[in-house]
């Protein structure tokens with residue numbers, strides 16, 4: 001459990017003001033637990049009255065990832081482990097102001113199904129699944145929904161799911177529905193670590209292998225002898241449809257042999273700082289502005 005009581009001082013409600021939808025500022029719960037004693041908002045540990053008592057301007061984060069092949073040298077749960085670590089670091093800064101749902105590990109990974117062990121919800125099923133997750137919390141009254149994604153195959157379905165949710169609740173003018181992928185939130189990690197060779201996220205690559213070496217090196221196999229697999233251009237700037245075996249025989253894409261745990265720590269710092277910065281913007285949103 002991460003519930004802690006604060007021995008001293010008062011906490012302010014999330015977003016720093018009385019929730020707009022909670023009558024009489026009803027933050028005191030009926031059986032003795034004061035809202036102001038709640039330290040970390042981990043959805044899976046909370047009781048429903050505690051969720052009901054939160055400001056409905058509290059951002060709700062849904063981490064979404066995958067269970068899919070990651071080459072000969074990395075575990076199937078790579079995306080979920082790495083996204084989980086990004087979220088763990090973000091929670092250290094934000095868990096008293098942001099509500100975190102548990103990580104949704106089943107992703108849209110049909111393009112990897114030719115490799116054993118991969119599990120996947122097909123694109124339409126996945127899109128509907130995560131749209132329901134968002135709609136559940138809109139139904140509970142929350143207004144700020146954020147997907148934090150850790151798997152490339154989820155990016156388009158996540159954007160489409162929130163696009164469809166937005167059309168369904170078109171009478172609302174107070175919702176913020178955001179889809180984000182942790183490695184593409186702005187900061188180029190090479191500005192912090194010039195020794196990084198890759199210019200983009202690959203698959204079981206220099207980036208992912210480095211991060212896994214940082215948090216669970218015992219799960220990493222022989223990455224040093226994994227031959228580079230080039231990204232290619234694939235008719236850019238057009239977007240070519242692909243399945244993974246179109247691009248790679250071993251399963252990875254990129255340069256895993258260049259991975260180090262030191263690079264992994266830098267990548268975690270850069271990516272988690274970008275996630276925290278995004279969520280700070282969500283917290284600071286005034287509830288109306290288009291650009292924030």
Ligand SMILES: [Zn+2]
Nearest residue numbers: 078079204208
């Ligand atoms: Zn991955």
